[in-house]
Amino acid sequence: MKLAKVSGTITATRKEGIPNGLRILVVSYLDEELRETGNTGACVDTVNAGSGDVVLLCSSSSARMTELTRGAASDNTIIGIVDSISTGRDMIYSKNQAEQQKK
Amino acid sequence: MKLAKVSGTITATRKEGIPNGLRILVVSYLDEELRETGNTGACVDTVNAGSGDVVLLCSSSSARMTELTRGAASDNTIIGIVDSISTGRDMIYSKNQAEQQKK
Amino acid sequence: MKLAKVSGTITATRKEGIPNGLRILVVSYLDEELRETGNTGACVDTVNAGSGDVVLLCSSSSARMTELTRGAASDNTIIGIVDSISTGRDMIYSKNQAEQQKK
Amino acid sequence: MKLAKVSGTITATRKEGIPNGLRILVVSYLDEELRETGNTGACVDTVNAGSGDVVLLCSSSSARMTELTRGAASDNTIIGIVDSISTGRDMIYSKNQAEQQKK
Amino acid sequence: MKLAKVSGTITATRKEGIPNGLRILVVSYLDEELRETGNTGACVDTVNAGSGDVVLLCSSSSARMTELTRGAASDNTIIGIVDSISTGRDMIYSKNQAEQQKK
Numbered sequence: 001m002k003l004a005k006v007s008g009t010i011t012a013t014r015k016e017g018i019p020n021g022l023r024i025l026v027v028s029y030l031d032e033e034l035r036e037t038g039n040t041g042a043c044v045d046t047v048n049a050g051s052g053d054v055v056l057l058c059s060s061s062s063a064r065m066t067e068l069t070r071g072a073a074s075d076n077t078i079i080g081i082v083d084s085i086s087t088g089r090d091m092i093y094s095k096n097q098a099e100q101q102k103k
Numbered sequence: 104m105k106l107a108k109v110s111g112t113i114t115a116t117r118k119e120g121i122p123n124g125l126r127i128l129v130v131s132y133l134d135e136e137l138r139e140t141g142n143t144g145a146c147v148d149t150v151n152a153g154s155g156d157v158v159l160l161c162s163s164s165s166a167r168m169t170e171l172t173r174g175a176a177s178d179n180t181i182i183g184i185v186d187s188i189s190t191g192r193d194m195i196y197s198k199n200q201a202e203q204q205k206k
Numbered sequence: 207m208k209l210a211k212v213s214g215t216i217t218a219t220r221k222e223g224i225p226n227g228l229r230i231l232v233v234s235y236l237d238e239e240l241r242e243t244g245n246t247g248a249c250v251d252t253v254n255a256g257s258g259d260v261v262l263l264c265s266s267s268s269a270r271m272t273e274l275t276r277g278a279a280s281d282n283t284i285i286g287i288v289d290s291i292s293t294g295r296d297m298i299y300s301k302n303q304a305e306q307q308k309k
Numbered sequence: 310m311k312l313a314k315v316s317g318t319i320t321a322t323r324k325e326g327i328p329n330g331l332r333i334l335v336v337s338y339l340d341e342e343l344r345e346t347g348n349t350g351a352c353v354d355t356v357n358a359g360s361g362d363v364v365l366l367c368s369s370s371s372a373r374m375t376e377l378t379r380g381a382a383s384d385n386t387i388i389g390i391v392d393s394i395s396t397g398r399d400m401i402y403s404k405n406q407a408e409q410q411k412k
Numbered sequence: 413m414k415l416a417k418v419s420g421t422i423t424a425t426r427k428e429g430i431p432n433g434l435r436i437l438v439v440s441y442l443d444e445e446l447r448e449t450g451n452t453g454a455c456v457d458t459v460n461a462g463s464g465d466v467v468l469l470c471s472s473s474s475a476r477m478t479e480l481t482r483g484a485a486s487d488n489t490i491i492g493i494v495d496s497i498s499t500g501r502d503m504i505y506s507k508n509q510a511e512q513q514k515k
Contacts, residue, residue, distance in 0.1 A: 015183035032349035040135035080324035118286035143238035221492035341452035389427035
């Protein structure tokens with residue numbers, strides 16, 4: 001899986017293999033210090049991720065291993081919203097703290 | 104999925120695994136600001152995309168998850184034509200505006 | 207799919223998962239102006255491609271979606287010989303012209 | 310497969326396709342001399358790997374070929390803890406030695 | 413498929429999805445002139461490849477399309493030992509010659 005930050009939303013009236021209810025988002029991939037790498041991708045959202053959320057992305061045929069994407073033409077699915085990441089005893093990311101800093 | 108711009112058409116009389124009706128296109132991959140990256144690829148079209156359209160590409164086994172590509176030897180399928188992309192409140196791409204600017 | 211040029215032939219007496227009749231070729235990947243990128247790969251041929259031919263390569267599980275490679279251990283299959291590539295009204299590659307220039 | 314070193318742990322309350330019991334870890338990929346490359350990824354752990362362990366990662370649909378990940382939305386699974394790596398007669402990595410040096 | 417040179421052996425007592433009999437090797441990927449690229453990977457061996465052998469590697473779900481790896485957690489399998497590679501009339505690699513030069 002990859003870590004990425006949600007950056008935008010795509011609309012596509014004319015599409016194949018993606019059920020109409022599924023949201024298609026733009027994400028920006030993150031490096032190990034959670035900085036944006038400049039690489040971007042499109043994906044299907046299954047967890048109602050919001051703009052700025054750090055998310056877990058699952059690719060290839062495994063991108064279809066959720067209830068919402070089974071049989072869908074998704075090769076990149078957001079399968080989780082990251083609450084926190086810790087390295088040893090240090091917490092290097094906390095969704096709660098990130099949201100409080102924004103306010 | 105990846106975002107790309109349709110740039111050309113490929114003809115191949117001698118081919119295996121791609122039904123004759125399917126169009127094979129050349130695309131140029133885009134970065135997060137929708138600039139061409141210089142990376143290119145070939146793909147199968149399922150949505151009748153036109154030259155210059157910004158499209159959604161689906162790869163790996165998921166490239167076969169459309170009615171037209173089921174069982175086909177496609178590892179890269181255009182599954183959508185992008186109407187618009189928005190980041191927060193800003194619309195960073197609109198197919199309508201892009202087409203009006205061309206005229 | 208990717209565009210590449212056939213550059214060589216591999217022989218491997220000891221092998222698993224590749225039926226004896228299938229040819230294994232070396233290819234050089236091409237960029238959007240059909241120049242060699244310096245990246246190379248090995249692949250299985252299903253269309254009797256010749257040295258110097260511009261070919262279409264299909265990867266991942268889709269590489270097995272031809273009659274000759276069904277069930278084979280190929281993750282990269284030549285599925286087409288490119289006759290021509292056109293961008294808008296310009297033909298940027300023609301197999302016929304390329305072959306006449308060689309003579 | 311790839312070689313990587315376990316560097317952190319991810320918590321994600323809201324997730325799809327990953328059973329609750331499975332741990333999600335952050336890894337740092339290694340080069341041939343087992344130095345960290347700076348590239349990072351997230352993965353599912355099936356062998357109870359610990360922080361600092363050198364592990365074997367399996368990707369794509371093969372990431373689901375363990376008892377714990379069958380049917381799971383994992384495209385990257387830790388399938389082994391490396392005990393040692395030898396090149397010819399030289400042992401270039403030994404988990405035992407690495408752990409003794411830490412003490 | 414990719415061309416690589418066998419460089420080492422991995423032992424991993426604790427592992428999932430890889431049957432005990434299968435050897436796990438380290439390989440170094442080669443460029444078109446068969447020089448090592450500096451990129452490395454781990455793989456499962458099905459052809460009893462030896463150190464220094466130039467081998468064919470098959471990835472993704474196709475890595476499981478051999479008798480020994482069917483159902484195994486391998487995303488990268490050595491499926492052949494390269495005897496020779498020829499470009500047009502020139503033989504650019506011969507296993508026999510490579511072995512005689514070593515002696």
